[in-house]
Amino acid sequence: MGGPFASKSFNATRANSIAAKYRRLLQKRPFLLFGLPFLTTIVGGSFMLTPATALRYERHDKKNQRMSQDEALGIGKNRRKVDMKEEFYRLQAKDIDNWEQKRVKRLKGEIDGILE
Template identity: 60%
Template sequence: MGLIRSAFPSKRFRPSNPTNPLTSTIAAKYQRNLSKHPFLLFGLPFLTIMIGASFLLTPTTALRYERHDRKVRQMSKDEELGLGQGKRRVSGQEMMKEEYYRLAAKDLDDWENRRVERLPGEHDGRL
């Protein structure tokens, strides 16, 4: 039997001598130490960022919802002043039936499809 040679050489691409400038970078040192202490160098910073971000985002989210509530309250005050008088209010069972029959009486079969006027220079979509 002969000696079987490996398809890949066993030599390392980058030798691990301390004089090599590629092994003395911060990233290389971090990579070496990560295999020895994975939780300390990866897990702990990850958990710290996740928990810290949740504490930092809580006030931001609360501020967002408070602004939304202010807008809703402002609209309610505008409606109180009478700006929304053009809308019909429907309440009660009899009123619901009346509204249903009013909408059902509309002729939905007789309508005409009209194109919207385009702005000058805008493509109208016709072939």
């Protein structure tokens, strides 16, 4: 006749069930029963997630501020310290008027720019 599931009906099809009443009221007032709860959830979630997001970024900033100035400049333990005055005098002592131009060896097949 109706098969093995004919005697079991879905609760939403019953006239007095909560789901059927909700569907009828939803057709009369869709914004009140669907739109308003949806917008409330979105706005409320935004207010709830704002402090959590701020906390996340504050922790990230604190972690990055712990780096020393040397680490920020990329100077490690095994590199020499740079003193600007020392570098200035070292470069000033070099003879920059006497220098020789050296060509870089080119790879095979690469154009070297020499006109023959």
